[in-house]
Amino acid sequence: MAIASLLRRPERTRPTRTLRAGRVAAVLGLALVGALTAAVSLGAVDIPAAEVWSVVARRLTGRPPATGTRDLIVWQLRAPRALLAAVVGAGLGLVGTAVQALVRNPLADPYLLGISSGASLGAVAATVLGVGVGSAVGFTVSAAAFAGALGSFALVWTIARRGGGFSPLRLVLAGIGIGHFLSGFTSYLVLQAGDEQQTRGVLFWLMGSLSGATWSQLALPAAAVVVGLAVLQGRSRALNALLMGDETAASLGVDVARLRRELFVVTSVLTGVLVAVSGAIGFVGLMVPHVCRLLVGGDHRRLLPLSALTGAVLLVVVDTLARTVLDTQEVPIGVVTALIGAPALLYLLDRRMEHHS
Numbered sequence: 001m002a003i004a005s006l007l008r009r010p011e012r013t014r015p016t017r018t019l020r021a022g023r024v025a026a027v028l029g030l031a032l033v034g035a036l037t038a039a040v041s042l043g044a045v046d047i048p049a050a051e052v053w054s055v056v057a058r059r060l061t062g063r064p065p066a067t068g069t070r071d072l073i074v075w076q077l078r079a080p081r082a083l084l085a086a087v088v089g090a091g092l093g094l095v096g097t098a099v100q101a102l103v104r105n106p107l108a109d110p111y112l113l114g115i116s117s118g119a120s121l122g123a124v125a126a127t128v129l130g131v132g133v134g135s136a137v138g139f140t141v142s143a144a145a146f147a148g149a150l151g152s153f154a155l156v157w158t159i160a161r162r163g164g165g166f167s168p169l170r171l172v173l174a175g176i177g178i179g180h181f182l183s184g185f186t187s188y189l190v191l192q193a194g195d196e197q198q199t200r201g202v203l204f205w206l207m208g209s210l211s212g213a214t215w216s217q218l219a220l221p222a223a224a225v226v227v228g229l230a231v232l233q234g235r236s237r238a239l240n241a242l243l244m245g246d247e248t249a250a251s252l253g254v255d256v257a258r259l260r261r262e263l264f265v266v267t268s269v270l271t272g273v274l275v276a277v278s279g280a281i282g283f284v285g286l287m288v289p290h291v292c293r294l295l296v297g298g299d300h301r302r303l304l305p306l307s308a309l310t311g312a313v314l315l316v317v318v319d320t321l322a323r324t325v326l327d328t329q330e331v332p333i334g335v336v337t338a339l340i341g342a343p344a345l346l347y348l349l350d351r352r353m354e355h356h357s
Contacts, residue, residue, distance in 0.1 A: 039082035093311020096285025109286035114179035119275035122148020149272025207332035208281035283341020
């Protein structure tokens, strides 16, 4: 009963002073440019920021690239990875905000609905079973991850809709149940990996990784984030009404059942696309909406775009740390986000229990 009550009741927040959204957006935009520059500059071979921008300018204007390894490092290795981190971070921040409105619970995140578990199962199955050869392996793993996400989405949707209802509690419990069920299969497949190197690779992907990012991987997640933002932004007023309760939202002309269906579809597809290219990166979707609410309040017209910007900045910084904090090896992104996000979650739970005590 205690868990159910926590899932059903939205958090009562105290009035707080908020900043102007335009100023926050400008600061975040500058921070994103700085984070991207640092991400491309720093690494085993440090490259001055001026040289980074020189390489980018030559590439974008069609001038012949400079000879040498630094041009290759900037344009082929680090730039696509930094941009992919920004896209994935923006998507996770956006989905986190939408999911918290969908289930009316501030402790929700993009992976609460079990979609990431399906994506992880698909990717691990493709890796362990050896589907795809040569350069097709990366594409096959991403495709399998997306297919797994859609399969999980279908299962959660079917269970949540049984009996004709579509309540937040039913949706959350269906997602948790399906997520754990699929995670069991994933663990079994990891144990069946053919060799130690393969097992390490699978576990590394499961903890989140952007290594090996290429320009060709950017188009689909970037388009998905842009479309997702546009769709959710168009529902921002309805999201504001939804947070006041189903009856209040319905009295304001919102078709609550239809809105929840739309949110579930958008967040599930977007989560599947993101997990397919990055693995399961936790806590970003949980933390980012709370940070943005503290800055600009709870109006989704401002909250959604600023959550996308904040998520982009956060994941670019985290990915840079994951790449550079150790000289000998790269740390999975999920490890870094967990070290940051777990204390944040405990703080939120503590505040949550205070409201119910």
